[in-house]
Amino acid sequence: MASINDISNEFVRNEIDEYIKEPDEREGLIATYAAISSRMQSIGAALVDGQNKTVDALTVEALADGVPALEIMDDGLIAAMRIVGIKFRENFIYVPEVLSCARAMKAGMAHIEPILSASGIKPLAKVVMGTVKGDLHDIGKNLCIMMLRGTGFEVIDLGVDTSADEFLAAVEEHEARLMGMSALLTTTMPNMAVTIEAFIDEGIRDDVKIMVGGAPVSQEFADDMGADGYGKDAMECVALAKRLVKEDAAQEG
Amino acid sequence: MTVKPMNGRERVLAALRGEAVDRTPVCNPTSVATVELMDLVDAPFPDANRKPELMARLAATGYTELGFDTIMPVFSIIQESSALGCKMQWEQKDNWPTVRMREPIWVEPDDIKIPTDFLTHPDTKCVLDAIRILKKEYGNDVAIIGKTMGPWTLGYHCFGVEPFLLMSLDDPGKTKLCLDRMTKATVDFGVAQIEAGADALTLPDHATGDLVSGDYYKRFLRDLHIELVERLPVPLILHICGRTLDRMEYIAQTGMAAFHYDSKNEPAEAMDIVKERIALVGNINNPETLFAKGPEEVRQEVYRNLDAGVPLVGPECAIPLQTSIENLKEIPRAVKDWHRDHSTPN
CATH class of the missing domain: 1.10.1240.10 (Methionine synthase domain)
Incomplete structure (x- = not known):
């Protein structure tokens, strides 16, 4: 050793x-x-x-x-x-x-x-990332993106103030099976639930693993709104993304 | 000691002075505006942030509909940043107006200019006019609280969060110079609100534990906040979101009347740090309790604060716009019930 x-x-x-x-x-x-x-x-x-x-x-x-x-x-x-x-x-x-x-x-x-x-190295997976509607904070999201890219993920960065429709469109366009939402404000956190609802309404909730994070977000809040995972920081985001990709692959058989 | 019955204004101001009260005041230092309340009085966002009559009408619901002891007309944290020239996103009824911090207006200390029309700009004047309306209508019964942003928050808005935080590390001296210069905006807007009739001022200055260390607060802000207490002659309520236990000792040294604190901090632990030096207010969790749960859970959180001896109770921060009125009404209800259960029979 x-x-x-x-x-x-x-x-x-x-x-x-x-x-x-x-x-x-x-x-x-x-x-x-x-x-x-x-x-x-x-x-x-x-x-x-x-x-x-x-x-x-x-x-x-x-x-x-x-x-x-x-x-x-x-x-x-x-x-x-x-x-x-x-x-x-x-x-x-x-x-x-x-x-x-x-x-x-x-x-x-x-x-x-x-x-x-x-x-031409093949990425681990494609991830759509964005800060939710009404929230213009992106430091945490950008750190996650940097670490995800560094670990081998291809990241589609939707930036800040991302509506549910924009998340939906990006996931469909890029055929991403993994998505991350960030919020820094307690006032904008409910928009994470709004976005997840939109995926349910569109009938594609089961096609994408959704992870959430941001300073005021907690595991409890993530569970309550039906996210697949919560990451406290950029390191946890990477570990979570890897785990969700594995789970997704296992489910796909 | 028996305290004579008080109205909301008397109760809040006494608590902010550290004096005895007839019961714990229910205080809103940030915002309790909701979509339901907007519909109730026909004062929707974004207009309620830009038209004084609508701002006053929506703010008043905090007292008339919810039963709080305060009225706070400044729902957002962007009025003065708009007047300073920041690019704005006013949003719609169901979203908060925000500053486009990715498009900063300043880079260097010499860029900092407080415009000559700072206090007559429509978005600062709106607040001043709304305070005048509220003072006239409710000023004898309920505490009218204004809000002026501290220089650290103005730094995020005007320099951008990332550049401002990096500057604080790369060049602390330059950062202090920026803070000093931006303080003029804080003082000017605060004094104007006091002259318009504000009984107290909330001073949000987001040096939160989710972004910077407690030592940062001490190095960059403690002395500035002491100065602000001297320059703004009403009780000041400092607001910082997130984890703040590691800086509460320094915050307690500022002379601020109260500290509006987040649910991430345990009430008993916070009380133990600040003791009698500053009144704590807030702590009722927004996203998990007020927004997502029911009155019973709200009541439990109110009781937890009252049991810990927290002197003013209220939501931890501006509440999500979709929060139900029933949950908000439960806060004053629970406070009254707690006092009834804890009153000493004569």
């Missing part, structure tokens, strides 16, 4: 030591970082520290030296976002810090995405 001293980058080592307390997560991250190159660890360290210019430069440099884009995304960027996600969940950091890390991830992804798109 890998130990924390197997991680060469001091910053990453300290981050894991100080902030990752849950044994499974700690063990998983130590194993991940012990197995990846010091170069990818440096990208990860810069990302966790919110240094977008450094991530940009190191990504360009690594690609120029022939490091595969997929390796940079998985080992350099996504692994670091796992640390960021846990720190956010445990209230060690808040949205400004997460936004800063997301900005750093975007700086790296800007170089990686075109390469991955051109390589």
